[in-house]
Amino acid sequence: MRVLVLGAGYAGLTLARELERRLPADADLTVVNDSPYHLVQHEVHRAIRRPSVADPIHVPLDEALTRADVVVDRVTDVDPESHRVHLAEGESLSYDYCAVCLGAETNYYGIPGLEAHALPLKRLDHAEAIRARFFDECDEGGTVVVGGAGLSGIQAAGELAALRDEENAHTDVVLVEQLDTVAPSFAENFQRAVRDELLDRGVELRTETTVQSVTGTTVETDTGDIDYDMLVWTGGITGDEAMGNQRPSVRADLRLDSRTFVVGDAARVVDADGEPVPASASAALREAKVVAANVATQVAYEQSGDTGDFPPRPKPYRFEVPGWIVSVGDGAVAQVGPSIFRGSAAKAMKATVGAGHLTSVGAVSRAVALVEEEMNT
Missing domain, CATH: 3.50.50.60 (FAD/NAD(P)-binding domain)
Known part of the structure; x- marks a missing residue:
């Protein structure tokens, strides 16, 4: 079988x-x-600013699996x-x-020009391309637009703002969202905390703004055009x-x-x-x-061989998670139950989540390396 x-x-x-x-x-x-690797995708945004994070979040499948045949x-x-x-x-x-x-x-929703001009953020080569484009086009100034204010967009915008600050660049980082808030799928207290963290990190927020078309230099929206030097799209799947x-x-x-x-x-x-x-x-x-x-x-x-009996009834899945966490540059926001955390506590939780996953797939040394990377940001 x-x-x-x-x-x-x-x-x-x-x-x-x-x-x-x-x-x-x-x-x-x-x-x-x-690929012969497992990728810890919720840490990919870190590679925009810290290329060295690629190693601990890239786990060889032959290290993680012992019995399965792997077909690449x-x-x-x-x-x-x-x-x-x-x-x-x-x-x-x-x-x-x-x-x-x-x-x-990545879902481009058929928006004219979007796929041709935007950079996605799903894999490490995407993070490498975003980093390269930043240093080619934006490290001395300009505008970076990030489309979509879900968790991926929040993390991308936060990382680019932190990279801007490290390079002392006069670069605007603009996060565009069609709905009326960032992190629109989450609880209001989490949304507020994320909004505050983004603003504290110098990210400009444009909510209730729908991207209608894109050219090589301009994001055309229903609230006005945004001239850009780099466009990152995380607006859907x-x-x-x-x-x-x-x-x-x-x-x-x-x-x-x-x-x-x-x-x-x-x-x-x-x-x-x-x-x-x-x-x-x-x-x-x-x-x-x-x-x-x-x-x-x-x-x-x-x-x-005893299939005359009733077959086993499948166990159902019930969605229950203890909370949510998102990094915003050198900061983070965490929700555990009804409580919201920012600052060092949230940052420590973020490091623990990634390390916990790596440990769960047998990559203990990579988990240690990831914690060191996270806590040094």
Whole structure:
């Protein structure tokens, strides 16, 4: 029996490690990823200012996995009807169970000129490109526009403002958001604290501003044009090409069908309480553990040969996270329950979150290095 895990981001690597522990010994486990590394994506923005952070957040899969076969290739198509996955190099893999953990790509919403002129921030090479463009175009002045004030946009704007300050550049950092507040998906007290942190770090906020089109020098919005020297776009996500650029809707068992699961940012998830689940690392990690338990239970049931009984009922996923945290340059904002933290306490929490994830995937030395990087900013 073969179990496939497609993608080795937060959901994929966590799910694969859980399956290594839970699957019967004679079940085959294969992980397909377009890179031989797992990337701690919520720390990628740090590489804009600190390229040395790339090493601790780049975990080789052969260090993190012990039982799974790793195939380094890009998934081009997932066919649930035939239980087959097609890869860019021409190979196809059949499966008995498959977990699609391919994450999401940047959504440009068809805005004229946006994709052609904006820099995304999903991978380390994106951070490298943003850093290079800053020193080419903005280190002696100018305007950097960051589109989208979700957590990624907040962190990108904060990091660019900190880089500006370190270089003593006369550069404006402008964060543009279509809705009426930064961090629009979060609680009001968290929004207020993030807003204050951004303003304290010298980021100009333009909320209730919709980007309509982009040229090589101007972001055209419904509230007026913004001339820019660099544009970073973090304004939304869409599905991976292998999923038809869609994020399919799945309910609390995270099943697309009886043998195919979609986990993390690759899906639009509705949890056991009927609530939509925000795309986040916290949700992806917890979803992965639920799916791993369900797949392992189902595989064991089928291999037992005693399939005359009722099949095991899948465990549902319920969205529960202890809080939220976002870095803003050298600062941070954290929410734990109803309490909001800024300053050194929030900064320490941020370092702990990244290190905790690295420790959970067996990368202890990288966790130590990341804490040192975080606390030295």
